[in-house]
Each structure stands twice: as C-alpha cells, then as structure tokens.
C-alpha cells in the first residue's frame with residue numbers, strides 16, 4: 001500500500017476536512033499516489049487547497065472513497081491527465097493589476113544600465129504576464145535583444161503560451177486593454193502578433209524540481225505563493241532572491257509579501273515589488289544552489 005514518508009506526513013494531515021481516521025488515511029494514500037503519478041511536489045501546497053480541488057471531482061465521478069477514485073483513474077488515463085492539468089490553477093490576464101504594472105514600469109525605466117532586459121516569468125500560466133512585459137518593453141524601445149522567458153509546470157498552459165491564442169469568455173468581450181496593435185482576431189478570440197511571439201520563449205518546468213539559472217534583471221512570481229504552505233513559500237522566495245542580479249526586481253502577486261526581506265538581501269519598493277540590494281552576494285547568507 002502507498003503511504004507518505006513519516007517526516008512529511010503532518011503536511012498532509014487533513015483531519016479537519018475529512019470525517020474519520022479511515023477517510024484521512026484513504027485521502028493521504030491517494031495523495032501519495034497522485035504525487036508519484038504527477039511528479040508534482042504536492043507537499044509544497046496548502047493541503048486544503050489541493051483537497052478542495054480534488055474532492056468535487058471525486059464526488060462528480062460518484063466515488064465514495066479515494067481508493068475507488070484512484071482505481072478509476074488508473075484505468076482511465078485521459079481522466080487522470082485532465083485532472084492533473086487542472087490541479088494547478090492556471091488563471092492569468094494581461095496587465096493583471098494595472099496599477100502595479102505602472103509601478104513596475106517606473107522602476108524599470110529607472111534601472112541603471114539595464115537595456116536589454118533579462119526577465120523570467122516563473123509560473124507564467126498561459127503567458128499573459130510575459131507578453132504584457134514584451135508589450136511594455138516594445139513601447140519603450142527595449143524589446144529588441146531582451147531575453148524573456150516564461151515557465152510553468154502545466155504543459156497545457158505552456159502550449160497556450162507558445163501558441164499565444166486566447167479565447168473570449170463572453171460574447172461582448174473586447175481585446176484586453178493594452179493589446180491593441182499587438183493582436184489579431186482569430187476564431188472566437190485573438191492571437192498575438194509574430195513580433196511578440198518571436199521575442200519570448202516558454203518551457204515546462206516545475207519550480208520545486210528544477211534548478212534556477214541566475215542573474216535576472218526581473219523575476220515575476222505572481223499568484224503562486226498564495227497556494228503554497230509557509231515552508232515552501234520561504235524556500236521558493238529565497239531561491240528567487242538569489243537568482244536576481246544585484247539591483248534586479250522581484251514582482252509578486254498583489255497580496256503576496258516576502259517576510260523579512262532584508263535577510264534575503266531584498267528591499268521592498270512598494271507592496272509586492274522588491275529590489276535586490278546592490279551588494280556583493282557574500283554579504284548575504286543565502287544558501288547556494290537548488291534545495292528542496
């Protein structure tokens with residue numbers, strides 16, 4: 001029988017949202033199996049978030065135990081594939097939180113010696129964030145030569161980012177603000193211009209399983225930390241801070257913050273935007289390399 005490593009078991013404890021020790025064990029066993037199948041480090045996420053995403057699916061499929069649901073998924077690989085693609089929440093939009101983009105733009109234009117730009121959109125969903133940056137750089141004449149990379153663990157999202165095709169969700173929907181001149185109507189949505197598509201690249205990557213490259217001028221990691229447990233948040237933010245060049249910017253989601261930023265060599269510019277101090281790396285006791 002599959003079971004969780006004892007040291008990690010507390011992270012999966014869900015007694016508050018399962019109704020008996022048997023159902024807790026049933027759930028834990030299912031999660032251990034799913035973690036192995038998906039390759040995702042499910043321990044990094046808030047357990048109730050994972051539970052809330054999976055429980056309705058099991059109920060809709062009409063199974064009363066997680067064990068029965070696992071057996072069903074084992075013989076229906078397409079259902080399992082679909083479930084995995086939906087396990088992470090790949091929702092995004094162009095210029096999400098516009099007032100924060102304005103602050104980002106001001107800070108980018110005040111960056112010394114930073115043309116062209118090396119920017120990484122970590123957990124980029126369908127690429128909207130990276131394309132927004134490409135537009136912003138294009139308008140200020142900084143797009144040419146910039147290195148813009150997006151990554152996400154969700155393969156479907158990465159495919160959408162590469163295709164750069166987006167659908168309207170309402171009949172009366174118009175092109176998102178800021179995309180005029182950069183998109184063309186296609187089917188019941190729009191596709192971004194070749195100019196933007198050729199300026200960016202995307203790859204499927206799990207932030208908890210792959211090492212980071214370094215020396216970024218700008219890293220986006222927006223609206224992922226909120227789904228992670230505290231330990232995983234700390235671990236991820238520390239690695240992101242280390243991947244910035246001195247003076248580089250870290251842009252988090254509207255409600256996300258770094259606790260004790262100075263310990264990571266970061267200075268808070270405003271709410272969720274941080275700058276790495278212009279000091280030698282040796283002055284900060286950052287852990288080097290990839291850590292789990």
Ligand SMILES: C[S@@+](CC[C@H](N)C(=O)[O-])C[C@H]1O[C@@H](n2cnc3c(N)ncnc32)[C@H](O)[C@@H]1O
Pocket residue numbers: 088089090091092093096122123124125126129151152153154157205206207208221222223224253
């Ligand atoms: C809510 S979306 C945020 C998208 C975009 N950053 C934004 O703020 O609009 C969260 C994204 O994190 C991705 N994600 C979740 N866990 C991840 C992991 N371990 N490694 C890489 N991406 C991950 C999901 O697939 C999803 O696309």
